[in-house]
Amino acid sequence: DNILFYLCIFSFLLSKFGIIKSDNLFYVVLFGVFFSLLSKFTSKILLKFKKIVKYGSxxxxxxxxxxxxxxxxxxxxxxxxxxxxxxxxxxxxxxxxxxxxxxxxxxxxxxxxxxxxxxxxxxxxxxxxxxxxxxxxxxxxxxxxxxxxxxxLGLPFAPSIFIGLIFSIFIGDLSSILFKIINLFA
Structure with a gap:
């Protein structure tokens, strides 16, 4: 939650110095809020997965x-x-x-x-x-x-690498799509 506050202040300062247009300020903050919520969600999922692996193995x-x-x-x-x-x-x-x-x-x-x-x-x-x-x-x-x-119990190594690859591709594509959406409104 503090990150969102600092993101808003940082974005406001960037718009004051002319680095970001004030028209795009809303989209920058929206992107920050969305990415912050996404990171909280994925971290909770990863922590739950860690518990499942710990007790299930x-x-x-x-x-x-x-x-x-x-x-x-x-x-x-x-x-x-x-x-x-x-x-x-x-x-x-x-x-x-x-x-x-x-x-x-x-x-x-x-x-x-x-x-x-x-x-x-x-x-x-x-x-x-x-x-x-x-x-x-x-x-x-x-x-x-x-x-x-x-x-x-031993966990197979190859499926773990595959899951990590799929996860990184998904997050990478998601951030690329969000960046393109923000550029559409710029």
């Missing part, structure tokens, strides 16, 4: 159905379920505890502390490795995690 599955390559969203390790958990959980501690420590193995998971719980997440988009699956199953067998885990 996750799925709850049982630990037994986890496969290599799946991306763990957030897996809470509840420190209250086990009395023998250390005060500071990290990957090294769990690997030693479950006798999984091997220098050749690569683990694609990380731990973060959140209040009283630790959260296990995938480090990269490569997903879980075989060693990660072994560790998660050991955590499940020791009642340190729940029986379901939230995973991220």
């Amino acid at each position: 996750k799925k709850q599955i049982k630990i037994e159905y986890l496969k290599e390559g799946m991306i763990v969203d957030k897996l809470v390790i509840n420190s209250f379920n086990s009395n023998n958990i250390a005060s500071d959980v990290n990957l090294e501690y769990l690997l030693t505890k479950f006798n999984l420590k091997n220098e050749k193995n690569f683990y694609n998971i990380s731990f973060k502390k959140n209040k009283n719980n630790y959260i296990l997440t995938s480090k990269t988009a490569a997903g879980l490795s075989k060693q990660d699956l072994l560790l998660i199953k050991k955590l499940f067998n020791n009642n340190m995690i729940s029986k379901t885990v939230s995973i991220k």
